[in-house]
Amino acid sequence: MSNNVDKQQQLLDRADVRVKHEAGIGGAISAFLDRVRSGDLGALPVVVGLVVIWTVFTTLNPIFLSSTNLVNLLFDSSTVGVIALGVVLMLMVGEIDLSIGSVSGFASALLGVLWVNHGWPVPLAILGALAVGGLIGYIYAQLYNRFGMPSFVATLAGLLAVLGLQLYILGGTGSINLPYGSPLVNFGQLLTMPQPIAYGLAALPGIAMLVTGYRTSARRREAGLSSKSLGGVLFFAVVVTLGLELAVAYLNTSRGVPWMFALFVLLVVGMNYALTRTQWGRSMTAVGGNREAARRAGINVKAIYTSAFVFCAMFAALGGMLAAARLASASQQAGTGDVNLNAIAAAVIGGTSLFGGRGSAYSALLGIIVIQSIANGLTLLDLSSSLRYMITGGVLAVAVIVDSLARRSRVMHGRA
């Protein structure tokens, strides 16, 4: 720390001559290519996949890329997307919840019963269903932590048991209609953002990137660490802002951005923060990567598993209620069929590894848009659901193959 050290003193993290350090925008791009080559694919496969899928469907039916259809797509994505967000948490710690579909259906049934049949206020009914979802997750966590029951089996048992609960509380009628015109149903079907608000919100990510990028750079420079060039930060912020504003402008040519989608994105951003910038998120990643090492580092591994199970079931419950709002009904069919697999597929397709310790909240967002694009495009082509299932299954298989190959390549290139 003496002042006599020459000004050209090396940065703390740039002392090793063996490491390549890329600078500026060109450097960022070549570093990215390097990462991809060694199997650290990140969001690349899903973006490529999305471009392919959208190109195919647009050539088959131009309506696919119309603003109206895309707004619909966003409405549909939000419900299962929220469920997929919970799946990301489970996959992060290397476990799985197969009962998310049942839990979502049960929550929607509970909402219907409490709200419509028993006349509870909506917020209270929602909170009640969320709490019950959390309780189901807590039970799984206890089975896992105390009895060492594999999550696969515990939640498979839960799939049936919770479905039974759903059928039981719906009783003889089998379905409950949620009143049209109620705020919740409007939220699920109609409400979109006023245009100025949409444009304003779309500018936020760019601004946040600029502010945090600038602050981090300043702190790192002060501390004698290398820092990103401000030009690069500005460049990416501008690109992101332009992209988002254009997307919003296009959606605004019809109904605009759904509030329900905004809620979904808010949850994704919040989850991303929690996973990357908090001790809890770090612990989740550590437990998924090496459970014993995490335990020896003093992390309360059981509590981490419990949090994953509870949050996953709560997200499933929330997603189920959003789906009920979207359909304006809570029925015996809610949460059955392909909900389970779509949510899991979305998380995996989006780039969260099935092997634990690797993933991102954004994979739920990207993955569900892929899944819904396929469903939506095939519906536009008037194809039966038999074909839809087969194609979605195929895409999931491809996504898992990409994940496995990338993992093998990462191991070979020492990136694990």
Add this chain to the structure above:
Amino acid sequence: MTDSSSDSAATGELLLSLRGICKNFGAVSALTDIDLDVHAGEVVALVGDNGAGKSTLVKILSGVHRPTSGTIQVRGQEVSLPNPSASLAIGIATVFQDLALCENLDVVANIFLGKELNPLQLDEVGMEIRSWKLLNELSARIPSVREAVASLSGGQRQTVAIARSLLLDPRIILLDEPTAALGVAQTAEVLNLIERVRDRGLGVVMISHNMEDVRAVADRIVVLRLGKNNGVFYPDASNAELVGAITGASDNSVSRRAGRKAEANLTGDAQP
């Protein structure tokens, strides 16, 4: 009851004392009646053949395993170490033989795992600076602290694990084979580091198969054989004596006498 005054630097204070530690894995007695004392400012080397129970003893002290019977006293107070966090909280830091690093996390995240700065908004810059300082203290050759640990070599991983153990300013450091994977310069650095840590008044327990390293830094050499205490030696003991005690090849009256003498010296030292 004098532990309120921070006198950990007072050389000679009894930091850790094990009495009659036994550990059974099913029918196998991994440890039988182990006694071990560690004083402040002292390096105790644990040596023994494979299967002698060295690593098991370290795992008991770090809270990974629980002893079947026996007592553990830290600074005169009996403690139980039911899990690793209890051990860390009491001031025992461990570098495990298998290092216990998370390969999917980067170096900074591994060093700070479980004790991140600012839990609700991780202070990445602060953690990175501290990591570089710790690593530079160890003269580590880590190319970048933002690479996943998976991309590091064995020696680099070892350095990361050692850096991590120093983070919390522990009272006692347990090192399980700290130099096994290290190059010449890094081994010397680790030995220097062990001496620096000892001079700061910490107690160090080091497991090693390398007699040169042991002799270079240890103040006392405790030999385990088949899960039992098999004598205490000092660095001036001859190789033949040590090897004899370790392998049991010369388990005769001479070695037993040397062991007894050493014990007698030790108990004499302990009560000045």
